[in-house]
Amino acid sequence: MNENRLxxxxxxxxxxxxxxxxxxxxxxxxxxxxxxxxKYKCEDIISKYxxxxxxxxxxxxxxxxxxxxxxxxxxxxxxxxxTAYNSGxxxxxxxxxxxxxxxxxxxxxxxxxxxxxxxxxVSGVFDEKLLNYLSQINYSNIVYVGNKDDAPYLKxxxxxxxxxxNIIDEKLHIQEEPLKEYLTNLYQAxxxxxxxxxxxYDITANQIFSTPYIVNQTLPLLVSKFxxxxxxxxxxxGGATTDIHYSKDLVDDNMVxxxxxxxLVFKKLGVFKSKESLIFSAKxxxxxxxxxxxxxxxxxxxxxxxxxxxKILMQLAIFLVLCKVSNYNKAYVTLKLNALNSLVFTGGIxxxxxxxxxxxxxxxxxxxxxxxxxxPSIVMDSNYDIWTMATRD
Amino acid sequence: xSLLQEEREIILNNEYVDNFDFxxxxxFVKNASKDLFISYNFAKSNKMLxxxxxxxxxxxxxxxxxxxxxxxxxxxxxxxxDSNTRLNDxxxxxxxxxxxxENEVDMLNGYPLVxxxxxxxxxxxxHFNKPISLRHGxxxxxxxxxTAIASGIFEIEGGPITYLLPYSKNxxxxxxxxxxxxxxxxxxxxxxxxxxxxxxxxxxxxATLVPPCITIVIQLLEMLLSxxxxxxxxxxxxxQSGSMNQDIVMGAVIKKLAKHYAKEINCEDAKVxxxxxxxxxxxxxxxxxxxxxxxxxxxxxxxxxxxKIITKTREEASGIPTKEANAKTVANTQYTLRILNGLPNxxxxxxxxxxxxxxxxxxxxxxxxxxxxxxxxxxNSIKNGIIDVPFSPHIINNNEMITIRDANKNxxxxxxxxxxxxxxxxxxxxxxxxxTKDTTSxxxxxxxxxxxxx
Numbered sequence: 001m002n003e004n005r006l007x008x009x010x011x012x013x014x015x016x017x018x019x020x021x022x023x024x025x026x027x028x029x030x031x032x033x034x035x036x037x038x039k040y041k042c043e044d045i046i047s048k049y050x051x052x053x054x055x056x057x058x059x060x061x062x063x064x065x066x067x068x069x070x071x072x073x074x075x076x077x078x079x080x081x082x083t084a085y086n087s088g089x090x091x092x093x094x095x096x097x098x099x100x101x102x103x104x105x106x107x108x109x110x111x112x113x114x115x116x117x118x119x120x121x122v123s124g125v126f127d128e129k130l131l132n133y134l135s136q137i138n139y140s141n142i143v144y145v146g147n148k149d150d151a152p153y154l155k156x157x158x159x160x161x162x163x164x165x166n167i168i169d170e171k172l173h174i175q176e177e178p179l180k181e182y183l184t185n186l187y188q189a190x191x192x193x194x195x196x197x198x199x200x201y202d203i204t205a206n207q208i209f210s211t212p213y214i215v216n217q218t219l220p221l222l223v224s225k226f227x228x229x230x231x232x233x234x235x236x237x238g239g240a241t242t243d244i245h246y247s248k249d250l251v252d253d254n255m256v257x258x259x260x261x262x263x264l265v266f267k268k269l270g271v272f273k274s275k276e277s278l279i280f281s282a283k284x285x286x287x288x289x290x291x292x293x294x295x296x297x298x299x300x301x302x303x304x305x306x307x308x309x310x311k312i313l314m315q316l317a318i319f320l321v322l323c324k325v326s327n328y329n330k331a332y333v334t335l336k337l338n339a340l341n342s343l344v345f346t347g348g349i350x351x352x353x354x355x356x357x358x359x360x361x362x363x364x365x366x367x368x369x370x371x372x373x374x375x376p377s378i379v380m381d382s383n384y385d386i387w388t389m390a391t392r393d
Numbered sequence: 394x395s396l397l398q399e400e401r402e403i404i405l406n407n408e409y410v411d412n413f414d415f416x417x418x419x420x421f422v423k424n425a426s427k428d429l430f431i432s433y434n435f436a437k438s439n440k441m442l443x444x445x446x447x448x449x450x451x452x453x454x455x456x457x458x459x460x461x462x463x464x465x466x467x468x469x470x471x472x473x474x475d476s477n478t479r480l481n482d483x484x485x486x487x488x489x490x491x492x493x494x495e496n497e498v499d500m501l502n503g504y505p506l507v508x509x510x511x512x513x514x515x516x517x518x519x520h521f522n523k524p525i526s527l528r529h530g531x532x533x534x535x536x537x538x539x540t541a542i543a544s545g546i547f548e549i550e551g552g553p554i555t556y557l558l559p560y561s562k563n564x565x566x567x568x569x570x571x572x573x574x575x576x577x578x579x580x581x582x583x584x585x586x587x588x589x590x591x592x593x594x595x596x597x598x599x600a601t602l603v604p605p606c607i608t609i610v611i612q613l614l615e616m617l618l619s620x621x622x623x624x625x626x627x628x629x630x631x632x633q634s635g636s637m638n639q640d641i642v643m644g645a646v647i648k649k650l651a652k653h654y655a656k657e658i659n660c661e662d663a664k665v666x667x668x669x670x671x672x673x674x675x676x677x678x679x680x681x682x683x684x685x686x687x688x689x690x691x692x693x694x695x696x697x698x699x700x701k702i703i704t705k706t707r708e709e710a711s712g713i714p715t716k717e718a719n720a721k722t723v724a725n726t727q728y729t730l731r732i733l734n735g736l737p738n739x740x741x742x743x744x745x746x747x748x749x750x751x752x753x754x755x756x757x758x759x760x761x762x763x764x765x766x767x768x769x770x771x772x773n774s775i776k777n778g779i780i781d782v783p784f785s786p787h788i789i790n791n792n793e794m795i796t797i798r799d800a801n802k803n804x805x806x807x808x809x810x811x812x813x814x815x816x817x818x819x820x821x822x823x824x825x826x827x828x829t830k831d832t833t834s835x836x837x838x839x840x841x842x843x844x845x846x847x
Contacts, residue, residue, distance in 0.1 A: 171792070173788070224396070228403070230568065231533075249565050249568045251563075252563055253563060254564070254565055255788075260567050260568055336481075338483075339481045341404060372408065374408045377406065
């Protein structure tokens with residue numbers, strides 16, 4: 001780690017401060033705003049560094065909520081989803097343009113709407129149906145990364161529309177950089193606008209990135225520090241969300257992008273802020289009662305507030321995310337979990353579960369869901385090295 | 394413990410691997426018969442080695458195949474791996490192996506090496522005391538290669554480009570480079586114990602209208618990636634192109650430039666060999682014609698001075714060849730080689746000069762990529778279209794280069810895409826072709842070419 005840098009990660013439940021190979025973790029005091037809490041606990045170390053040498057990433061404000069409108073699941077929507085996830089953005093919904101007149105209108109405020117579709121040379125894809133739909137939703141930003149020919153029409157009719165190069169090139173390859181840059185900049189602007197976090201710029205002169213984006217950037221470096229073999233997945237179970245970063249050779253359907261790893265986020269599988277939805281998902285899983293018996297507890301555990309209950313929730317979260325990316329549950333991505341060599345865990349989960357707790361649940365998952373004795377190696381990033389490795393570069 | 398060793402332990406801690414014993418395998422390699430090493434056979438043999446293709450799912454059928462091959466005077470035994478194993482799907486290959494054993498019907502198109510395991514396979518591989526070549530087509534061959542070497546297979550075919558661009562649509566190319574780096578390191582590590590493990594690139598690529606400069610560049614790059622990891626015995630290869638003259642020129646240029654670039658990275662101590670593949674395109678339905686085609690390949694292999702020839706069979710157009718057909722082709726090839734004596738040394742200076750310039754221009758562009766490692770430079774070059782393999786199904790391939798045959802059946806580039814060959818070479822290539830034809834006729838020529846040997 002660069003000795004002249006102070007690295008800070010602001011999570012929804014913890015913040016972590018790293019310098020000189022030493023990582024401190026502090027549980028957040030929710031009665032204070034993040035900046036005051038951080039200053040209160042870490043003033044000594046922060047005061048030793050120049051603003052230029054302090055690097056911060058954050059997932060504390062929940063990230064940007066995004067709605068994507070595209071014309072095909074296989075190209076436009078898929079590409080935009082991929083880029084948004086890898087930029088650390090959370091997607092609240094996707095709309096297939098052919099169904100735009102029938103879909104329900106989201107009631108939440110959307111941070112950014114992404115409109116994408118068709119290769120350059122095709123025109124007349126978007127019409128007043130799009131304008132009608134947009135007029136009914138509440139959004140702060142809108143960006144167009146679709147075919148070049150429709151851009152003037154949309155520019156004329158949509159206020160504050162940002163137009164970027166088409167995300168799909170003529171060979172149907174993904175051109176993700178412009179959108180990625182736009183989304184990461186928007187994230188920064190969003191942070192500046194959030195009362196809770198914007199004061200962090202009082203202590204750093206560098207851009208604050210989203211934590212998932214930073215973690216995604218670090219994955220190619222992971223082998224230099226951890227006993228891990230590709231292909232692997234990294235699971236980050238936090239207070240609000242669960243992120244999976246996965247090696248691209250675990251999917252059949254790849255896109256040509258620069259990073260070797262992609263990200264998926266499960267917004268409703270956190271153990272604190274989204275605990276209720278985690279329990280809801282668990283109760284709807286046909287294996288859950290067998291799983292609880294395997295863990296030697298009953299469903300009463302869901303009503304308990306104890307360390308044991310927290311551990312069980314964490315184990316359930318692992319089981320559920322593995323289910324969601326396996327053949328058992330056809331989600332956005334199905335991973336070839338039988339080819340997995342390592343499973344890396346980071347985030348709050350490493351503070352609660354022991355290695356054997358994780359091995360226990362992973363083994364149950366492989367036996368019950370995949371009918372396999374496969375046994376990927378388990379790696380615990382207990383010291384939060386992963387995000388510090390990313391930030392230092 | 395080194396990072397490589399840590400990775401090896403994770404890779405071999407797989408449910409389909411039965412307790413891999415590193416120390417025991419090292420001891421085995423150290424004491425293995427030198428005859429099992431193709432690098433040793435290359436050094437001691439004064440003839441071209443003949444190697445067929447072939448692989449069956451069950452141990453008994455594989456053993457029977459080898460018995461046939463030995464009777465047919467084979468020099469190198471093949472071990473062709475089934476397609477499930479190639480995709481790292483050991484669960485399916487295990488199931489299909491069991492069905493093959495129970496029903497005596499081949500449910501796999503090759504030998505599921507990982508499922509058989511090295512302890513069992515080694516008995517067969519050491520029994521015949523001949524070198525064995527691993528043929529597979531796997532982008533992530535780490536577990537397969539460990540099992541192969543532990544079994545006594547000391548020649549490993551493939552590479553990150555040649556086993557990906559012709560075979561795969563989606564597998565990430567950057568990952569393939571890293572996984573093959575592991576393979577090279579393991580081969581280099583074992584090479585210090587006895588004779589060198591030989592690595593062989595797969596030159597035929599898509600086997601359809603691949604221009605010589607692309608074939609050679611990819612061969613050279615895979616060779617360099619292997620040598621820089623410490624491999625000491627490497628085979629570059631290509632397949633019969635359809636033009637005898639072009640094959641002879643290609644053979645001369647690839648040998649010359651392999652030596653040149655190995656020296657550039659201070660690896661001139663490594664032994665580089667040349668392997669020639671009999672016709673890899675579509676085969677004639679007429680089995681007599683197929684046999685003539687195969688025989689012609691053998692003659693050309695002699696003229697290019699190949700160290701090894703890999704055979705095809707007269708049954709190629711009608712399905713998976715039988716062991717009898719494979720054995721027959723080996724016997725025929727050996728016969729042809731025995732009667733070929735005193736062939737003239739043909740040199741086409743103009744063609745050699747053009748091809749050399751084309752290859753060196755592309756190589757220079759690859760080396761000029763700003764990335765910090767060779768594999769990343771090569772990766773970027775493929776992604777940017779500096780290297781473009783015609784008819785590759787892979788999503789990363791640029792697919793802008795267009796090639797056709799001239800009147801003498803030479804493969805010529807008529808659209809270079811982003812491949813940086815000089816204007817002089819490009820004009821030379823085009824000047825050999827009749828480009829006054831309309832586009833439809835050119836497309837029809839290309840389609841016809843896929844079946845050129847009919």
